[in-house]
Amino acid sequence: xxxxxxxxxxxxxxxxxxxxxxxxxxxxxxxxxxxxxxxxxxxxxxxxxxxxxxxxxxxxxxxxxxxxxxxxxxxxxxxxxxxxxxxxxxxxxxxxxxxxxxxxxxxxxxxxxxxxxxxxxxxxxxxxxxxxxxxxxxxxxxxxxxxxxxxxxxxxxxxxxxxxxxxxxxxxxxxxxx
Amino acid sequence: xxxxxxxxxxxxxxxxxxxxxxxxxxxxxxxxxxxxxxxxxxxxxxxxxxxxxxxxxxxxxxxxxxxxxxxxxxxxxxxxxxxxxxxxxxxxxxxxxxxxxxxxxxxxxxxxxxxxxxxxxxxxxxxxxxxxxxxxxxxxxxxxxxxxxxxxxxxxxxxxxxxxxxxxxxxxxxxxxxxxxxxxxxxxxxxxxxxxxxxxxxxxxxxxxxxxxxxxxxxxxxxxxxxxxxxxxxxxxxxxxxxxxxxxxxxxxxxxxxxxxxxxxxxxxxxxxxxxxxxxxxxxxxxxxxxxxxxxxxxxxxxxxxxxxxxxxxxxxxxxxxxxxxxxxxxxxxxxxxxxxxxxxxxxxxxxxxxxxxxxxxxxxxxxxxxxxxxxxxxxxxxxxxxxxxxxxxxxxxxxxxxxxxxxxxxxxxxxxxxxxxxxxxxxxxxxxxxxxxxxxxxxxxxxxxxxxxxxxxxxxxxxxxxxxxxxxxxxxxxxxxxxxxxxxxxxxxxxxxxxxxxxxxxxxxxxxxxxxxxxxxxxxxxxxxxxxxxxxxxxxxxxxxxxxxxxxxxxxxxxxxxxxxxxxxxxxxxxxxxxxxxxxxxxxxxxxxxxxxxxxxxxxxxxxxxxxxxxxxxxxxxxxxxxxxx
Numbered sequence: 001x002x003x004x005x006x007x008x009x010x011x012x013x014x015x016x017x018x019x020x021x022x023x024x025x026x027x028x029x030x031x032x033x034x035x036x037x038x039x040x041x042x043x044x045x046x047x048x049x050x051x052x053x054x055x056x057x058x059x060x061x062x063x064x065x066x067x068x069x070x071x072x073x074x075x076x077x078x079x080x081x082x083x084x085x086x087x088x089x090x091x092x093x094x095x096x097x098x099x100x101x102x103x104x105x106x107x108x109x110x111x112x113x114x115x116x117x118x119x120x121x122x123x124x125x126x127x128x129x130x131x132x133x134x135x136x137x138x139x140x141x142x143x144x145x146x147x148x149x150x151x152x153x154x155x156x157x158x159x160x161x162x163x164x165x166x167x168x169x170x171x172x173x174x175x176x177x178x
Numbered sequence: 179x180x181x182x183x184x185x186x187x188x189x190x191x192x193x194x195x196x197x198x199x200x201x202x203x204x205x206x207x208x209x210x211x212x213x214x215x216x217x218x219x220x221x222x223x224x225x226x227x228x229x230x231x232x233x234x235x236x237x238x239x240x241x242x243x244x245x246x247x248x249x250x251x252x253x254x255x256x257x258x259x260x261x262x263x264x265x266x267x268x269x270x271x272x273x274x275x276x277x278x279x280x281x282x283x284x285x286x287x288x289x290x291x292x293x294x295x296x297x298x299x300x301x302x303x304x305x306x307x308x309x310x311x312x313x314x315x316x317x318x319x320x321x322x323x324x325x326x327x328x329x330x331x332x333x334x335x336x337x338x339x340x341x342x343x344x345x346x347x348x349x350x351x352x353x354x355x356x357x358x359x360x361x362x363x364x365x366x367x368x369x370x371x372x373x374x375x376x377x378x379x380x381x382x383x384x385x386x387x388x389x390x391x392x393x394x395x396x397x398x399x400x401x402x403x404x405x406x407x408x409x410x411x412x413x414x415x416x417x418x419x420x421x422x423x424x425x426x427x428x429x430x431x432x433x434x435x436x437x438x439x440x441x442x443x444x445x446x447x448x449x450x451x452x453x454x455x456x457x458x459x460x461x462x463x464x465x466x467x468x469x470x471x472x473x474x475x476x477x478x479x480x481x482x483x484x485x486x487x488x489x490x491x492x493x494x495x496x497x498x499x500x501x502x503x504x505x506x507x508x509x510x511x512x513x514x515x516x517x518x519x520x521x522x523x524x525x526x527x528x529x530x531x532x533x534x535x536x537x538x539x540x541x542x543x544x545x546x547x548x549x550x551x552x553x554x555x556x557x558x559x560x561x562x563x564x565x566x567x568x569x570x571x572x573x574x575x576x577x578x579x580x581x582x583x584x585x586x587x588x589x590x591x592x593x594x595x596x597x598x599x600x601x602x603x604x605x606x607x608x609x610x611x612x613x614x615x616x617x618x619x620x621x622x623x624x625x626x627x628x629x630x631x632x633x634x635x636x637x638x639x640x641x642x643x644x645x646x647x648x649x650x651x652x653x654x655x656x657x658x659x660x661x662x663x664x665x666x667x668x669x670x671x672x673x674x675x676x677x678x679x680x681x682x683x684x685x686x687x688x689x690x691x692x693x694x695x696x697x698x699x700x701x702x703x704x705x706x707x708x709x710x711x712x713x714x715x716x717x718x719x720x721x722x723x724x725x726x727x728x729x730x731x732x733x734x735x736x737x738x739x740x741x742x743x744x745x746x747x748x749x750x751x752x753x754x755x756x757x758x759x760x761x762x763x764x765x766x767x768x769x770x771x772x773x774x775x776x777x778x779x780x781x782x783x784x785x786x787x788x789x790x791x792x793x794x795x796x797x798x799x800x801x802x803x804x805x806x807x808x809x
Contacts, residue, residue: 051314081463088466128235
């Protein structure tokens with residue numbers, strides 16, 4: 001059927017077809033660009049999701065491990081108070097069995113917290129270590145050595161939850177007081 | 179390509195945040211907590227310490243511990259600058275040595291070596307970067323860093339240099355108040371005037387910004403470089419000390435251990451009084467004298483606290499007045515007020531700010547984190563992570579189907595992020611029911627009739643079976659464009675029907691809000707109606723079960739009892755015809771009682787164990803919820 005068609009029409013058709021091709025090419029390029037953007041976006045979302053999942057897992061683990069840390073941290077001032085109370089028992093009452101009972105309660109509380117993973121940080125006599133100790137002031141004594149503990153520090157499962165507040169020696173000789 | 183973070187590089191504390199899954203997240207430091215002290219030190223053994231660790235040793239290593247380096251960024255000796263202290267003055271207040279470098283530039287000395295302020299800031303940025311990388315498990319390559327609005331070009335350049343030294347590509351330096359505005363999404367507003375009130379631990383800043391076409395312009399700033407939450411703590415501490423001295427005659431401030439406890443207790447009480455109206459300060463064994471141990475127990479009320487700090491809080495208002503005057507604005511011309519800094523949690527501060535500007539400040543974003551969050555959002559935008567096309571939409575209203583008794587059973591609840599899909603299995607409500615109608619609903623009300631109908635279709639060809647036996651899976655699927663596909667499939671035969679609802683919202687914003695409001699205002703009435711519908715469904719199930727038992731166990735049931743139960747079933751059925759819910763409940767209760775007897779009778783005739791299992795005595799359970807029932 002094309003044989004009988006005049007040449008002119010044929011060229012027109014060719015022009016039209018090539019125009020169509022151009023349009024299609026352009027459309028294809030646009031779609032390709034769009035597909036690329038979408039792929040990038042999708043990949044990023046996927047990556048975000050994977051990372052988020054990993055993070056959530058990690059968080060969950062940490063939460064389960066340290067869920068008690070905040071409670072324990074809030075209990076520390078009570079432990080401090082107890083320690084102070086026991087340290088200031090008047091001499092004439094120290095041997096009373098009632099006082100002994102109070103001591104036992106303190107030991108029990110400490111035992112429960114230690115079973116959960118609480119451990120005191122060593123301070124006095126140790127070299128000052130900012131990873132575990134917080135210097136509150138300097139005093140006369142051996143340089144760089146903790147000479148006094150103002151507040152006991154604690155670790156909970158090997159993580160420092162409260163550094164010891166300490167006084168650190170400044171290298172000056174201690175006063176001879178005897 | 180690494181991630182981009184937002185960094186609030188502060189005078190005393192810094193913070194870092196990142197966009198994760200389209201939401202800003204503040205990254206905790208390796209030592210725990212999200213506040214990161216802006217402190218750098220060289221220990222006696224030559225080790226470099228940054229952050230929390232550096233702060234802990236500051237007192238015993240003051241000459242090698244650099245803090246507040248921000249005050250020296252981009253500064254030169256002999257160059258006065260706005261309301262900041264001259265370098266000379268600031269340098270005198272520091273425990274470390276501040277020297278003069280080339281071109282009068284400031285240098286600081288640490289471990290017998292000179293450093294430029296950007297080098298010190300870079301050490302802080304490096305640690306933040308490392309902590310962020312550890313948290314994300316990815317490289318961090320870029321950052322948006324914030325600076326005070328009053329920073330000049332040299333100070334901004336110095337901040338940028340610090341980023342470069344730390345190996346960060348600084349995408350942009352933005353103003354702290356601008357970051358706070360971004361955190362509240364105020365960049366989307368048209369032409370507005372914003373006041374950012376920033377009361378931190380040690381400094382106060384007020385900035386007036388103008389926003390237009392997504393850009394922020396700082397109109398004026400003012401503040402007080404030595405006023406903050408720490409001053410408020412001091413007031414509380416002084417009061418505690420005075421009270422104790424008056425009661426016990428001992429000055430606790432002479433005892434360093436007691437002072438330490440007093441300081442902590444004062445801050446704790448202040449924080450607590452932001453959420454409660456009174457608190458007990460309880461410090462047993464705080465000290466001792468000849469008469470024995472002394473305890474400190476004082477109740478501090480919020481009004482007493484407010485009385486103690488009123489003067490300090492009011493001191494912030496003068497800079498506010500100044501900033502307004504400099505911007506040529508009156509308080510009534512301020513459209514938005516934003517609070518930054520932990521101390522703005524105090525109700526008194528919020529009250530004073532509200533009174534001064536005549537409007538409620540924005541709340542909601544943690545005021546300690548708001549600047550870092552805004553910087554992270556900006557970083558996300560610049561990296562193309564926060565793109566319009568990627569913004570995820572939510573369904574504004576709940577979508578569900580109608581189930582037995584005209585109840586609307588939700589499949590996808592409102593505010594679910596789309597695209598999403600949800601399936602649920604339903605069943606038939608009558609024996610041998612051949613088809614089910616899926617009535618797709620939109621809205622928050624519990625009864626189908628009060629919600630909007632999006633479409634309906636029938637699924638037929640269900641094989642004859644007792645009610646509750648066929649399993650019909652209904653799936654709702656909304657794509658990213660909000661187009662809803664509902665499909666129902668009979669699990670037994672595999673037959674399925676579906677409908678596509680293109681304008682699944684099709685509602686204007688006003689209509690959505692109206693529907694949500696209605697749902698709230700009718701909540702009580704609606705829940706009563708839902709309860710009624712449920713009572714009816716339960717009664718219907720019970721009657722059905724009773725009839726079935728009578729049929730199945732005919733020979734085991736004494737005629738007398740059979741008649742009694744039949745009568746009760748009739749009573750329930752006729753009560754169901756009426757509208758009196760209490761009558762239905764009553765009839766149901768009576769039927770239930772008779773059923774108990776029925777059960778007992780059947781069991782008595784039961785052959786010893788090993789025999790036939792009696793059919794269920796099911797009253798109270800297996801509530802039929804549907805024209806369809808959930809299985």
